[in-house]
Amino acid sequence: MGSDAGVTRSTPEEPWPVRVVSQKIGAWIARLGWVWVDGQVAQVSRRPGASTVFLTLRDPSADLSLTVTTNRDVLDAGAPQLREGARVVLHAKPHFYAARGTLSLRADEIRQVGLGELLARLEKLKKLLAAEGLFDPRRKRRPPFLPHRIGLITGRASAAERDVRTNARRRWPAVAFRTVNVAVQGPSAVPQIVDALRVLDADPTIEVIVIARGGGSIEDLLPFSDEALCRAVFGCRTPVVSAIGHETDAPLLDYVADIRASTPTDAAKRVVPDLAEEVRLIGQARSRLERAVRNLVDREAHRLELLRSRPVLARPEVMIEQRATDVSGLRHRADRCLAHRLTAAEDDLRHTRARLRALSPAATLDRGYAIVRRADGKVVRAVSEVTAGDPVRVRLADGELSATVDAGEHRPATQRR
Secondary structure, eight states: OOOOTTOOOOOSSSOOOHHHHHHHHHHHHHTTOOEEEEEEEEEEEEOTTOSEEEEEEEOTTSSOEEEEEEEHHHHHHHOTTOOTTOEEEEEEEEEEETTTTEEEEEEEEEEEOOHHHHHHHHHHHHHHHHHTTTTOGGGOOOOOSSOSEEEEEEOTTOHHHHHHHHHHHHHOTTOEEEEEEOOOSSTTHHHHHHHHHHHHHHOTTOOEEEEEEOOOOTTTTGGGGOHHHHHHHHTOSSOEEEEESSTTOOOHHHHHSSEEOSSHHHHHHHHSOOHHHHHHHHHHHHHHHHHHHHHHHHHHHHHHHHHHHSHHHHSHHHHHHHHHHHHHHHHHHHHHHHHHHHHHHHHHHHHHHHHHHHHOHHHHHHTTOOEEEETTSOBOOSGGGOOTTOEEEEEETTEEEEEEOOOOOOOOHHHHO
16 A cells, blocks of 8 residues: 555554554545445434434345445435335445544435336346356256255245145155245345355255245345345255245246245145155055056966866876877887888898809709819819819719719810700
């Protein structure tokens, strides 16, 4: 921070007096100049007879506030019916009060934001969030069928809390809740809801979070269209159910949440199943299953009866008898074929033996022929093969004879025939 003329830089040996520090702070703040500020009125203080009006202006999305001072005429000209909770836009200049060391805004113009302007702002914000994908149905998560524990963010002792808890327990008596009570309207609503959302989202036992509030005017439901809250819901890992106002109410939270419930009672119906209905459905499923099994058993029993009524199962021995008959017939055929083949083979053998006997040299000998062989064993086939005095052996049918050739007589070939 630079030093003013005639004032040296502060050092441990030459520190600045408090008045100098206060003056420098005031000078730096004054450099901001006049600005337009948007906020929500948390408090209005009009003192009787005083021309100065004090306002506490809060940020709609954060736990921050500033004091605003203005002239009564300025307030009456721009926002004569100003009440706590109203949204305003004011033209002001920051001012540092050195005597008290406080910062405030000095306003010379105040405009109360009307309903039409609020709706126009919401529509613009809605288009912005939609373009960023916060309303994309593909990213919405389905809560579990039966959550073990439900996180509930709602006003303290409110009808919305009673509706959600009562209807949920009526549907499923064992359901468990972790409830965080917050302000559901006014300047502190958004910060408290966002903080509660972070706490419940960090709890591993919470499987679904319900944000519930009863009906109200558009101004009362403005916190549930706040950009900071919408982005916080979008960033949650736990499915979030929006149950704000009545069925006709549609804050931006409804578009960002994973499930939009028309009322807090509807939210209870959406996060837990109806025990009586589930028991009824289980009974119906059991009945259908029993009928299906009974029909299946009856159908299979009928099929078995049909199978048993067939001859092959009614008299199983018929199959054996038929096969025995077939085997017996085959055996007889085999016996006949074998006997026929043996008879034919025997006839062939007999004929062959007869031919062999007819062609056998022994049969020729039996007819009176003889085989003459020389001494060297060679069969004599011609007269010229022996001479007178040669010993020969003569084989007859019943033995052999030894003989000597006396003489030989050659017969012409024509006579041999």
